[in-house]
Amino acid sequence: MLFYCFKRLLGMVPVFFGVTLLSFFIIQLAPGKPTDRLTDLNPRITPEARARLEQYYGLDKPIIIQYVAWLSRVVRFDFGTSFSSDARPVLEKIWDRSVPVLDRRLMVTFLINVISFVLIMIVAVPVGVLAAYRPHSWIDRITSVVVFVGFAAPKFWIALLLMMLFSVTLGWFPISGIKSLHYASLSETAQYLDRLRHLALPVFVSACGGIAGISRYLRASMLETLSSDFIVTARAKGLPESTVVFRHALRNALLPIITLLGLSVPGFVAGSVIFETIFGIPGMGQLSYQAIMMRDYPVIMGLLCITALLTMIGNLIADVCYAYSDPRIRMR
Amino acid sequence: MNETIHMILRNRLAVAGGGIVLLLCSVALCAPILAPYDCNAIDVTAILLPPSVHHPCGTDELGRDVFSRMLFGARISLAVGFVAVGIATVLGVLVGALAGYYGRWIDSVLMRWVDTMLCVPDIFLILTVIAFIGEGIVNVMAVIGATSWMGVARLVRAEFLSLKEREFVLAARAAGAGDARIIFLHILPNALGPVFVSAILGVASAVLLESALSFLGLGVQPPDPSWGNILMEGKDNIEIAWWLSVFPGLAILVTVLGYNMLGEGLEDILQPRFKNRRY
DSSP: OHHHHHHHHHHHHHHHHHHHHHHHHHHHSSSOTTTTHHHHHHTTTHHHHHHHHHHTTTTSSSSHHHHHHHHHHHHHTTTOOSSTOOOBBBBHHHOOOOSSSSGGGHHHHHHOOOOHHHHHHHHHHHHHHHHHHHTSSSHHHHHHHHHHHHHHOOOHOOOOHHIIIIISSSSOOSSSSSSSGGGGOOHHHHHHHHHHHHHHHHHHHOOOOHHHHHHHHHHHHHHHHOOOOOOOOHHTTTTOIIIIIIOOOOOHHHHHHHHHHHHHHHHHHHHHHHHHHHTTOOOOOHHHHHHHTTTOOOHHHHHHHHHHHOOOOOHHHHHHHHHOOHHHHHTT | OOOHHHHHHHHHHHHHHHHHHHHHHHHHHHHHHHHHHHHTTOOTTTTTSSSSSSSTOBOOOOOOOOOOHHHHHHHHHHHHHHHHHHHHHHHHHHHHHHHHHHHHHHHHHHHHHHHHHHHHHHHHHHHHHHHHOOSSSHHHHHHHTTTTTTHHHHHHHHEEETTTTTTHHHHHHHHOOOHHHIIIIIIHHHHHHHHHHHHHHHHHHHHHHHHHHHHSSSSOOTOOHHHHHHHHHHHHHHOOOEEEEEEHHHHHHHHHHHHHHHHHHHHHHHHHHGGTTOO
16 A cells, blocks of 8 residues: 555656646746836836846746756745735745635635535435436436536536626625625624635535536446446345445445546636636635736746646545555556 | 437437537528627617617627627637637547557656646636737637647547557558558547547537636637627626626537537447546
């Protein structure tokens, strides 16, 4: 098992290297120099100051040297400072120690995704099991239709419709942000409730696609498991149907879902970009959108590397869990 | 051949999906005939009118007829879908074929590259590239194509791995066929079924991506109409004009649904064993 983990860790190295190459290459696509944004709008800039800035960012050196210098800083988790007016280090923008933990960008995005993940599992597992237990029944048909529609509906459109219904018409949930204006004056319990009210719509939007995907996948996986020999054996032994379905079948059917979750980390991050922009949630997604719009190179490159790293860690955890629960995998 | 057509016609999912796709393509082709108004005609006397007999889907901030704009939007979204998928399929087939056929270090390098691309969230990559090289339909097509070939590559590689061991490949080689001939004329035609299915499903996700990009303001730029950029106006007017948000979204939903149904239906017909691999 330890050997397996080590092997997988080693396998991550070339991929991370590839990601840094990719993000470095993308930055080279940009017209002009990264410092143009700092200099172009300044009427008093002198050629000397321009040269000094370029030297400061190492832009006067050959591309290979720039890449190596940047990479050597990246592996030490130093992504440089943002080009935006606050000029803060990239890491501090993501994990700002001066604000409460719940307000830090990485935490906000992480929380929304974790809550929606729990929601996905709570809804998708029973739906998938039911649909597989009685295939082609009315419940299977209805969920199939809902799943197909859920796949096809753009997330941002669902977000718009929900905002229109629940925020504009009914006024149940706030339309954007993660806390109310009068947040500071609330009692502690009320503060948590206030946050939850703000999170309701974003969580639902980000869970939609996952519910559709996981329930459909689980249905297929359950159908396969339910027709295998050990299920026949379990039934022949006279075990109660609930034990057969939940203990014997579901456990095995859930296995492939583990790897699926590892693979869906980039999907979660991509989803965050869209719903955080729509709902005005100060998380990683909104930060990346703003950084991209402002051509804030250090932040873009830092975020690319960090999300890739998170994805790889997600994949690793999924693979390790999978190998842990299924010894056959370790042997390969 | 006849049998294949019969099998397709018996699959209700494929028929329904195919019907939707055909309808959409003909609507897109006939947009200039069907549209009641010029899609860019500004009418200051008809700003943000709700749906009525004259404007079946209402009007937008500039008094343009939303229904006409949606008809022309269908053209753009289908064009983006087809071209982007074309690019992605060609790239994916090339990478997958090379990796699967030659194996060894070529395979390792190419597949590590696939892993790398899969590690980066697509929308993030696309947004960044678009922000740098500029918006516009052509760029959107190219970038979506260049970031969505990985699935096809993996699929083609897997097919090649098993097909290249078969006897007909050995026979071709014995007959003196070169690598290129074996790859493209002998193995590839046998691997095209799943590629075709994944291309159809790919159109659906390209349409979704294009609308998301246009919605975020980095895709098709106004005054060119696109379902995504009408929705962007819908968001700005969310408190007063529900029709700007509802109708274009429905159009996207139906389109994506059509392609997904056609793709899944064909998948059932072509290779039942393939069913679970796509997630």
